[in-house]
Amino acid sequence: MAEPDSAGAPYLRVAAVIRSRIDDGAWSAGHRLPSRGELGAEFGVGENVVRRAQELLISEGLLEGRAGSGTYVRTPVARGTLHRIQRPATNRPGIAPAGFTGTWEADSTAKVPAPVEIADRLGIAPGERCVRTVYEFLADRQPVMLATSWEPMAITGGTLVVLPEGGPFAGTGVAARMAHLGITVARVTERPRPVQADRDQAHLLGMAAGAQATLIERTHFDTDGRAVETADIFVPASRWDIEYDIALPTRDA
Known part of the structure; x- marks a missing residue:
């Protein structure tokens, strides 16, 4: 040919x-x-x-x-669907999007000063100490998605739940871990926006720098409206479709 x-x-x-x-x-x-x-x-x-x-x-x-x-x-791979729905706690990491069936690696660092944008999302002063947890989600031992979670140490510091993926509540999710502290998580907001992979993200995911992706900014709030966690979930557009399942109130008979 x-x-x-x-x-x-x-x-x-x-x-x-x-x-x-x-x-x-x-x-x-x-x-x-x-x-x-x-x-x-x-x-x-x-x-x-x-x-x-x-x-x-x-x-x-x-x-x-x-x-x-x-x-x-590249070996052809089927596109996956990330179902953005409420799901019960599982043995997956709490940040794992519903519908993800692979494995993961997580690395937490304590006492990290909150950057300005993260501090604004958490409603704290820039530079306040947080636990930052970086996730790599793997399929067939290859990274397919990234996420970074931030939690104020003013809330979790010195407790059994200070590390999202460590201790007796590892991987149970934000709501379950905060419940151990007597905090009720009442709502979650997500803001998806289109982004392009930077060189570090592209290097980890085996994609081109500048390739299209969706960044989901997710934040958990307690009953007083206080943000207790925020995360950036980086989803390559070439690999995943994102589906939101929104429950509507039913009409009285």
């Missing part, structure tokens, strides 16, 4: 050839691409042109970058 001779920017021509090799089976799933230097020499372009072509194909879901290893033809 003849490879395409695409007009336009050089990186589009390189991307078209690589796409063609994947489509016709010359490069199958799991195939490790030659280095950028080798590809650049083959196509008569610089490594930056090859990088742009690879990033385009990563954003299309055809390639994936593996830290310290290289760029590979």
Whole structure:
């Protein structure tokens, strides 16, 4: 099969050839691409042109970058659906979106000063100490979603629930952990907005920097309207659909 001779920017021509090799089976799933230097020499372009072509194909879901290893033809994966509904406590981490069936890794750090934006969402002064927990959600041992949770230490400090993923209440969720402190979580707000992956996020998730994603800003409030936790859930658009299930009040018979 003849490879395409695409007009336009050089990186589009390189991307078209690589796409063609994947489509016709010359490069199958799991195939490790030659280095950028080798590809650049083959196509008569610089490594930056090859990088742009690879990033385009990563954003299309055809390639994936593996830290310290290289760029590979991606194995096709089915899109998942994140169901944003209330669910009972499970042995998943409390921040895990409903519908997620993979595994996770979590790392908590105490006494982290709240950045201005996080402090505003929590209703505290900038710089007040929080516990920050960073999550990586994994499917087939590969990160597929990221999240960062913040909780004021003025609420949880010195208690058994200070670490969301540690102690006897690990992974039970915000509501269950706050209930141990006599705090009732009454409502949760979520604000989804479109974002683009920065280089760190792209590196972790094997996607192109600038690829589309949804950032869900989630905050838990108690019965007095006080924010007790806030989180950013980073959801790659190439991997997930987000579905909200909203219960409506029923009419009296």
